[in-house]
Amino acid sequence: MSRISIPWLEMLFLFLLAACLAYGSNLLRPEPLPLWADYFQTKIAETRAKGLGTVSIDDAKRLYDVKGFLFIDARGPDEFAAGHLPGARNIPFEMVYSGLDSVLDYIPKGQALVIYCSDAACPKSRDLGEQLKFLGYSGILIMNEGYDAWAAKGLPTEAK
Amino acid sequence: MKPYIELSARFLFGLVFVYAGAVKIAAPTAFAADIFQYQLLSDWLIYPAALFLPWLEAVCGLCLWAGTFKSGAAALCNGLLVIFMLALAINLWRGNDVACGCFGNSGSADARAALIRDGVILALGLVVQYFSRGGDKPRPQSVAQAGQGVAAS
Numbered sequence: 001m002s003r004i005s006i007p008w009l010e011m012l013f014l015f016l017l018a019a020c021l022a023y024g025s026n027l028l029r030p031e032p033l034p035l036w037a038d039y040f041q042t043k044i045a046e047t048r049a050k051g052l053g054t055v056s057i058d059d060a061k062r063l064y065d066v067k068g069f070l071f072i073d074a075r076g077p078d079e080f081a082a083g084h085l086p087g088a089r090n091i092p093f094e095m096v097y098s099g100l101d102s103v104l105d106y107i108p109k110g111q112a113l114v115i116y117c118s119d120a121a122c123p124k125s126r127d128l129g130e131q132l133k134f135l136g137y138s139g140i141l142i143m144n145e146g147y148d149a150w151a152a153k154g155l156p157t158e159a160k
Numbered sequence: 161m162k163p164y165i166e167l168s169a170r171f172l173f174g175l176v177f178v179y180a181g182a183v184k185i186a187a188p189t190a191f192a193a194d195i196f197q198y199q200l201l202s203d204w205l206i207y208p209a210a211l212f213l214p215w216l217e218a219v220c221g222l223c224l225w226a227g228t229f230k231s232g233a234a235a236l237c238n239g240l241l242v243i244f245m246l247a248l249a250i251n252l253w254r255g256n257d258v259a260c261g262c263f264g265n266s267g268s269a270d271a272r273a274a275l276i277r278d279g280v281i282l283a284l285g286l287v288v289q290y291f292s293r294g295g296d297k298p299r300p301q302s303v304a305q306a307g308q309g310v311a312a313s
Contacts, residue, residue, distance in 0.1 A: 006235060007293075013232070015216065022211040119196065122193070
């Protein structure tokens, strides 16, 4: 009877070699990635480092219900069309490079804004927020968890 | 099987992993973002995985090329492919059409196409693993069997 032989020792050696190389190469990076850090919290820290406020999904829902905040979706038009927060305005991050002024004409500088994109890994909301802050907007909050988490919680969405 | 076919399959399979590993080693932050969007790992494991997995792919791919530890490398590559396919399938089942991130940040989200592509690569990987363990070589007879053969003749 033939036996299935799994090369455990070889696999273990390759596993350890890769781990050593990963650790060593990370040390040589100009900006090493943290080996032990909460990814989501580091994204919030990045947002704050840009001088922007952050808001959790639950708090964003409260702000949404207050109706005083303008929600801005920084994703592309296709993603926006597939689903977004009801009443949100789509300002794709790419508009930073052209056409942003025409959109912002309708948004007063004092308007409180909540910007989101798909999830915490998506940098568009932070980058758009940074640009809007540069243009003079002050009340900017970033919903880092993004649309995906909002929708996953069963909160209101609409598609068009 | 002709040796050059086994060699070609191993080279091609290794190339996939060397390339996949290299692009992700160059941009670990982007790979971390890709891992995060799968929503399968704890947030604490995102960075370690983003650093480790590309090196594992690259090391295994290079071993397949060099023919060193090729059995272990093929097994690890196939294991990684199965894990990646499971991750894609779970997200498809959740209705989350994630961008694969298999070869760096391609930007396009088509998990189904990625799943099919990974299936094809896995088929190639299983062929490589079979032959890396000497699967095409005749098994040696035991001493007893050899003795019976001599007696019969």
